[in-house]
Amino acid sequence: MTDDAFPDDEREAPTVSCERCGREWRLDREVEEIPPGGHAVEQFALDHERHTGHYPDDVSPWTARCERCPAGERFLAERPARRWAETHARHTRHAVRLEPPSGDSEVVSPGDDADRS
Template sequence: MTDHSAPDGGTEAPTVSCSRCGREWDLDREVSEVPPGGHAIEQFALDHERHTGHYPDDVRPWTVRCRRCPDGERFLAEGPARRWAETHARHTRHTVDVEAPTGDDVVVTADDE
């Protein structure tokens, strides 16, 4: 993903590429349609994975998986991944694995186990 500066000093819409699809997208429409704070780039990457089964280039998700039940999710940032894991562990008392895209995985357990 890239984020180029526009000639007038503003910011152009980011570009997302996918070598597996052999395509590149300018996200001008997504950025204009999603309100500020709506995470248009992240949403595009998640939608791309849902439709194709893979993420665009340079996108690696954080994956959280419960060890006891089939619950789990993928996130594009550490904060939401950890929050999901901690909330799930606290409410279910299940152990949750947080798989980082960097390989620095962690295990989250309920505080009172």
């Protein structure tokens, strides 16, 4: 069950921990500031990585890296990672390696999305 399955006054704030930092955070403020469905845990994880250079425990990103230029991004879900890879490949004609948090990576080539409607 996600934190947006409860009415605002009944939602319980999630807790995020980071072994590398030796800390744990209760996301009361984030849940209050980010509306239901706003993905408070994901936003916290992205902010944590921006400030520390690593993700909290149990968070592993999808990575899209261009095989030709220095462009690349990390995402917490497949859909935006794939969208970035397909868009970069389409606009630059560069192949992009899409690396899931676990499992085999794949290469998104220019034109791979041509048959999608």
